[in-house]
Amino acid sequence: MSAPRVLLDPTPEQRPARRPRQPRLSELDGRCIGLLDISKARGDVFLDRVEQLLQQRGARVLRFRKPTFTKPAPLDLRQKIAVECDAVIEALAD
Amino acid sequence: MQEVPPLPSGLVAFVKRDCPTCQLVAPVLRQISKVVPLTVFSQDDPGFPEGVETRDDTELAQSWHRGIESVPTLIRVVDGAEQQRVLGWQRKEWEALSGVPELGPELPEWRPGCGSLSVDPGRRAELRVRFTSGRLHSRRVPLAELEDEIEACFARGWSDGLPVVPPTPKRVLAMLEGTNRSPQEVVAVVPPDRVECTVEKVAINAVMAGCRPEYLPVVIAAVEAACSDAFNIHGLLATTMPVAPILVVNGPIRRAIGMNSGINVLGQGNRANCSIGRALQLVVRNVGGGRPGEVDRATFGSPAKLGLCFAEDEEGSPWEPLSVALGAPPGANTVTLFPGEAPRSIVDQLSREPESLCRSFAACLRTLHHPKLVLAFDCLLAIGPEHARVFREAGWSRSQLTGRLHELLRIPGSELARGAGGIAEGIPLASGAEASQVPKFRPGGILLVHCGGGAGLFSAMMGGWVTGAEGSQPVVQEIRP
Numbered sequence: 001m002s003a004p005r006v007l008l009d010p011t012p013e014q015r016p017a018r019r020p021r022q023p024r025l026s027e028l029d030g031r032c033i034g035l036l037d038i039s040k041a042r043g044d045v046f047l048d049r050v051e052q053l054l055q056q057r058g059a060r061v062l063r064f065r066k067p068t069f070t071k072p073a074p075l076d077l078r079q080k081i082a083v084e085c086d087a088v089i090e091a092l093a094d
Numbered sequence: 095m096q097e098v099p100p101l102p103s104g105l106v107a108f109v110k111r112d113c114p115t116c117q118l119v120a121p122v123l124r125q126i127s128k129v130v131p132l133t134v135f136s137q138d139d140p141g142f143p144e145g146v147e148t149r150d151d152t153e154l155a156q157s158w159h160r161g162i163e164s165v166p167t168l169i170r171v172v173d174g175a176e177q178q179r180v181l182g183w184q185r186k187e188w189e190a191l192s193g194v195p196e197l198g199p200e201l202p203e204w205r206p207g208c209g210s211l212s213v214d215p216g217r218r219a220e221l222r223v224r225f226t227s228g229r230l231h232s233r234r235v236p237l238a239e240l241e242d243e244i245e246a247c248f249a250r251g252w253s254d255g256l257p258v259v260p261p262t263p264k265r266v267l268a269m270l271e272g273t274n275r276s277p278q279e280v281v282a283v284v285p286p287d288r289v290e291c292t293v294e295k296v297a298i299n300a301v302m303a304g305c306r307p308e309y310l311p312v313v314i315a316a317v318e319a320a321c322s323d324a325f326n327i328h329g330l331l332a333t334t335m336p337v338a339p340i341l342v343v344n345g346p347i348r349r350a351i352g353m354n355s356g357i358n359v360l361g362q363g364n365r366a367n368c369s370i371g372r373a374l375q376l377v378v379r380n381v382g383g384g385r386p387g388e389v390d391r392a393t394f395g396s397p398a399k400l401g402l403c404f405a406e407d408e409e410g411s412p413w414e415p416l417s418v419a420l421g422a423p424p425g426a427n428t429v430t431l432f433p434g435e436a437p438r439s440i441v442d443q444l445s446r447e448p449e450s451l452c453r454s455f456a457a458c459l460r461t462l463h464h465p466k467l468v469l470a471f472d473c474l475l476a477i478g479p480e481h482a483r484v485f486r487e488a489g490w491s492r493s494q495l496t497g498r499l500h501e502l503l504r505i506p507g508s509e510l511a512r513g514a515g516g517i518a519e520g521i522p523l524a525s526g527a528e529a530s531q532v533p534k535f536r537p538g539g540i541l542l543v544h545c546g547g548g549a550g551l552f553s554a555m556m557g558g559w560v561t562g563a564e565g566s567q568p569v570v571q572e573i574r575p
Contacts (some may be wrong), residue, residue, distance in 0.1 A: 004245065008261045009233040010252050010298045010380040012289040068564040070329030072285075 025087055029058035034085035038069040043093040050089060064088075098159045100174035104131030105192055108157055114136055115209035116166050120144070121204035122198040131193045137211045154374035157212035158225050164207040167571050168192070182207035222267045229270070229277050230263055230293055247302070252380055254400060255371065258302035259485035268298040268447045272307030274279055274312065274575050279315055282321035286389040291317065291381045296373075299380055303373035303401070304436035308351050309366055312429055313373040313572050316403075319431045319571035320374060326566045330433050330559060331384040334424040336396040337559040339435040340474060341371050341403035342543055345427035353405035356547035360404055360554060361474070362435050371401025383416065396436040404545060409543035410479055419542070420494060420570040421542065427573040432474045433566035434556035435463075442481070443551040448488045451481060454494065455553065456502035460534055461556035466510045466520040468532050472539040472558035472568065475499075478546040481553050496540045503534035536561060541568060 118144035140150035242261035275292035354364035
């Protein structure tokens with residue numbers, strides 16, 4: 001029998017291990033929610049309304065903004081959100 | 095890598111029976127072996143030549159690892175280390191190397207040898223796999239007995255929608271011959287998954303795209319440029335707009351690898367043009383994880399997303415090449431990446447004066463993306479030879495042409511304002527600014543490239559994407575061997 005045919009893997013060989021989701025917040029009252037504006041037009045309109053709704057439910061809201069929607073958020077911004085917030089909502093708008 | 099034992103001390107000869115010169119020197123080898131220790135490695139017949147101590151090298155391991163190019167080759171070895179070698183039969187050289195006088199008095203002074211079996215074109219690829227596959231670190235994916243190789247690549251999600259060349263170790267090792275770089279050298283960190291991409295992974299994807307080994311340095315340079323912060327392939331991939339990296343190759347390598355800069359330059363039919371652009375996109379897909387419907391959110395996309403790569407016609411151009419205009423030294427091999435949409439045609443078959451032709455270009459360029467949107471996008475303007483002739487004959491430089499286009503593309507704010515012309519789309523205009531002139535493109539935002547041919551009073555324009563540091567900037571990258 002001939003040797004088995006093999007191909008070389010063109011991918012980074014990181015099979016997507018399914019990561020468990022973070023546990024959901026059980027309530028909003030007293031929690032800090034980050035709102036991340038990705039700098040697309042009218043994202044602020046959407047987030048203003050989300051902020052109102054969150055505050056009505058007793059949450060504290062912090063606002064963040066990416067420098068440009070075309071690139072991933074800078075590391076320091078991601079770390080700031082992770083340190084200061086219990087949860088984050090990222091707004092896509094156009 | 096497979097190890098081979100060191101060469102025995104004394105004299106060592108590599109021969110094959112199929113070589114007339116080796117048969118000619120067989121008596122000489124017997125003559126030498128009576129005086130000094132001699133070991134003969136025989137490539138095709140362990141019994142040849144008779145009367146001397148032979149070693150079987152029909153597997154060609156010693157021949158491969160000692161870099162034998164022709165037979166007979168005579169080598170002097172001391173403590174396992176080669177001191178000197180002689181190729182073919184040369185009486186004086188053989189006498190000097192062996193220290194044995196009056197070798198083969200009946201032989202001619204000199205006879206060239208034959209090609210070593212270890213460099214035989216028909217066997218080289220197989221030998222490379224046997225002796226150097228340890229260079230490859232990528233995971234081996236075994237195929238089932240009845241599995242079709244090309245269908246297997248589709249099934250594993252490695253294809254852009256067209257068949258790919260299955261990346262066997264043999265093909266990938268051959269591809270790696272196209273570069274001096276180590277297979278494990280990291281070329282770039284590829285978005286969106288931000289994965290380190292080695293030369294080997296680029297080579298695998300270049301095989302799949304259909305590249306020849308001599309294209310590999312261009313593909314590597316394109317990957318480096320695409321993944322730079324300035325070019326920002328991440329944003330280009332993720333955007334809803336129909337844009338892709340457009341590759342323009344400059345320098346002598348264009349001709350060396352047979353690229354097309356003439357008839358049908360932006361179309362099909364040339365292997366280098368078609369496969370180099372495709373290889374970059376396969377790296378983004380397979381290494382970076384950038385796939386349509388996932389991070390790639392293009393509303394329409396464009397055929398250029400399969401890969402769009404072409405060469406500039408430098409020889410026929412009235413101007414310095416695009417790469418030089420962007421700061422590269424003249425004569426350098428470069429690839430320039432432009433973030434652009436698919437080409438659109440500009441037809442002007444009547445203008446014979448630069449001013450008239452410039453006005454045609456400006457009228458068409460104004461419409462890029464939208465006639466009322468300005469300063470958001472660059473453009474790549476491909477000028478065909480019959481249009482370029484108009485400027486050459488009038489003695490216009492590249493900067494004169496782009497300068498005039500910038501002048502003609504200053505548009506009254508009143509025409510651009512939101513709502514103007516009954517069109518909601520447009521720019522926000524401060525009140526009182528209606529009389530101001532707004533440029534369509536930023537300074538430096540019109541890039542010229544000369545290509546296409548032979549007949550046709552046409553040019554082509556490719557609109558860009560979000561320009562500047564917020565989006566993507568054209569990047570010129572040197573191609574290194």
